[in-house]
Amino acid sequence: DTEVTQTPKHLVMGMTNKKSLKCEQHMGHRAMYWYKQKAKKPPELMFVYSYEKLSINESVPSRFSPECPNSSLLNLHLHALQPEDSALYLCASSQTRAAINTGELFFGEGSRLTVL
Amino acid sequence: QKEVEQNSGPLSVPEGAIASLNCTYSDRGSQSFFWYRQYSGKSPELIMFIYSNGDKEDGRFTAQLNKASQYVSLLIRDSQPSDSATYLCAVLNTGNQFYFGTGTSLTVIP
Numbered sequence: 001d002t003e004v005t006q007t008p009k010h011l012v013m014g015m016t017n018k019k020s021l022k023c024e025q026h027m028g029h030r031a032m033y034w035y036k037q038k039a040k041k042p043p044e045l046m047f048v049y050s051y052e053k054l055s056i057n058e059s060v061p062s063r064f065s066p067e068c069p070n071s072s073l074l075n076l077h078l079h080a081l082q083p084e085d086s087a088l089y090l091c092a093s094s095q096t097r098a099a100i101n102t103g104e105l106f107f108g109e110g111s112r113l114t115v116l
Numbered sequence: 117q118k119e120v121e122q123n124s125g126p127l128s129v130p131e132g133a134i135a136s137l138n139c140t141y142s143d144r145g146s147q148s149f150f151w152y153r154q155y156s157g158k159s160p161e162l163i164m165f166i167y168s169n170g171d172k173e174d175g176r177f178t179a180q181l182n183k184a185s186q187y188v189s190l191l192i193r194d195s196q197p198s199d200s201a202t203y204l205c206a207v208l209n210t211g212n213q214f215y216f217g218t219g220t221s222l223t224v225i226p
Contacts, residue, residue: 042204042216043160056213090159094214101212104150107159 003027006091006108014116015081021111023074023091031101032074034066035090037110043090049074050099081115088112119143120207122217130225135192137220139205142186148208149181149188153201154219160204164190195224 004025013019023032030051035043048056049068057066063085065077074091089112092105122139129135137151148167152160166172166179166188178191188207192199205217 040202040221042219045214048213088157088159099212101148101208101214104148104162104165105160105206105214107161110159112157 004091004093004106004108006089006111008111009109010112010114012114012116013078013081015083017081018077018079020078021076021089021091021113023076023108024072025093025106026072027093027095027106028071029093029106030071030096030099031094032068033092033094033105034074034076035092037088037090047076050096078113081113083115086113086115118217119209119215120205120217122203122205122220124218124220126221126223128223128225129195131195131197133195133224135195135199135222135224137190137192137203137205137222139188139190139207139217140186141188141205141207141209141215143207143209143211144183144186145210146186146207147210149179150206150208150214151177151179151190152204152206153199154204155201192222195222197224197226200224 032049034046037043047066052068067075088110090110091108095103151164154160164179166181172179176193180189202219204219
């Protein structure tokens with residue numbers, strides 16, 4: 001099983017809504033990532049979890065709240081978003097050994113978010 | 117200076133030609149290099165990785181790495197219209213972080 005699964009694939013929400021994006025992998029990877037990607041731009045790193053602990057937060061606004069309930073799951077909780085937050089949100093995972101990345105990033109298919 | 121730089125293109129090549137995509141990186145100690153292909157509206161998919169100096173071939177794709185010049189490239193032989201996509205160069209640097217270039221948009225003209 002070499003998949004990273006993201007749900008939902010599409011999400012439309014208002015600025016006052018609370019929603020969550022979910023990500024799951026069963027490859028035994030202990031590093032998981034959230035990226036944000038706008039059209040015609042490269043993926044932009046938001047958060048990194050290493051061994052279920054938040055290791056990197058790239059100065060992301062608090063209206064985005066990550067959570068890693070266990071080694072297979074990664075959530076991104078959304079609250080009071082702005083229209084400019086509309087983007088493709090990509091989850092990824094990577095294999096690690098003693099918290100050092102040993103291979104490539106495996107991406108999920110992404111969640112396309114539209115904020116009205 | 118950005119960690120990873122690519123020519124953004126767009127790059128257009130006729131069908132059957134060789135497409136050459138280039139990438140430079142700033143962290144001299146980086147050890148792992150990846151090429152991802154991304155179709156519009158889809159997520160990036162890995163097409164090649166390379167760790168050692170020299171060439172690595174996989175089908176129509178060849179990755180080339182020159183650590184002394186801090187340069188990595190991707191050649192696509194016999195380009196097909198289905199190769200039309202954005203190609204992202206990614207580098208795993210000495211800080212154990214992945215950095216992406218801005219991507220090169222490739223169009224293969226039938």
